[in-house]
Amino acid sequence: MLNKLIFVINCGSSSLKFSVINPLKKKKILFGLAENFNNNNSYIKWTFNQNIKKKKFNTKINHKIILNYLINNILKKNLLYNNIIAIGHRIVHGGEKFINSVIITDKVIKEIKKASIFAPLHNPIQLISIKEIIKILPNLKKKQVAVFDTAFHQTIPEKSYLYALPIKFYEKYKIRRYGAHGTSHKYVTQVASKILNIPLNILNCISCHLGNGSSITAIHNGKSVDTSMGLTPLEGLVMGTRCGNIDPAIIFYMYNELNIKIDKIYKILTEESGMLGLTNITSDFRYIEDNYFKNFKIKRAVNVFVHNLAKYIASYSILMKNKINAIIFTGGIGENSVLIREKTVKQLKILNIFIDQKLNHEIKFGKTGFINIKNSIPILVIPTNEELMIAQDTFKIIMNQ
């Protein structure tokens, strides 16, 4: 039975990921991706009934074109269209307003627009897609739900979200820590609660989402109490191409002494730093893992990555108060990199966290499981599923409407 499907839309700056999900069966019925919008290599690729299909556009495209194609040529043709009861949109920034997912109304649209200053590459495009859906599917106008990356972190206390800047920058301009990857951290926390058989409201864990962008979140009593990304996703851990934490004075040094223009500095920090910057070769952890013993630059970069991650885990352990119920690894690197998990956990002996080599080698490629030895604090690998989380939130809200 196909009925009651949720259409999940995740717009990036020049890409669009989509899926059609049965939220009750937790099953992806159709999923795919359109990318390379700004050049002649643009395409859309999707999987349905285990068949992979691809359509090349060979021209510049945009989100509106793709949404029309997706609905009229893919969903309608595959007879999924009539079963879609609601649409879940991933929204990168919800500012301080949204602590949960919400039905999209005119008021919500205004707030997403306001928060665009903190996510200029994402929020405006996500608004375009919401408005386009209203045009293509007017009957589902009131069945659109916004699921915010920032919402899960709205429980973090003042002491964690305030920067030590003159307070007017928070009070007047709302400059503070918002965090990101909230949907992923929330999802793996819920899965951990089930696996560990510990009710969510008393679960304490540290969730490491390690992908191209990486963030770590301290979860106390099921709620986010601190997270490494800040006003934007540039702060925190060393990432694929983002620098993570640096001394802010470096920016002034680059600008004043090295005469680098401000836009270029931003590009360096966001696109040319992190593992790519340190290795001067790649940000791809598959290559990094394969060449760890062969290339000293790669080894050095991994050491920096692991050192930062382990420091965060150790510092977040004090936020767990009485007990850490689990350390969770997720995201492309967290789910698959045996090397990163092993090297990170090796730094955590003082916290009674020890890895089991055999399990660490076994749990990858989409598997869920423990990778700790018997008397250690549990270490869980949980593949993230942000789309399912969005579909489930959307379904819950629509059913309670």
Ligand code: ADP
């Ligand atoms: P995004 O943040 O774009 O969603 P992902 O969560 O997909 O990123 O993670 C991408 C990262 O995961 C890349 O650095 C990639 O090299 C790494 N990765 C994927 N598969 C493996 C693997 N088998 N071993 C090591 N790293 C992997």
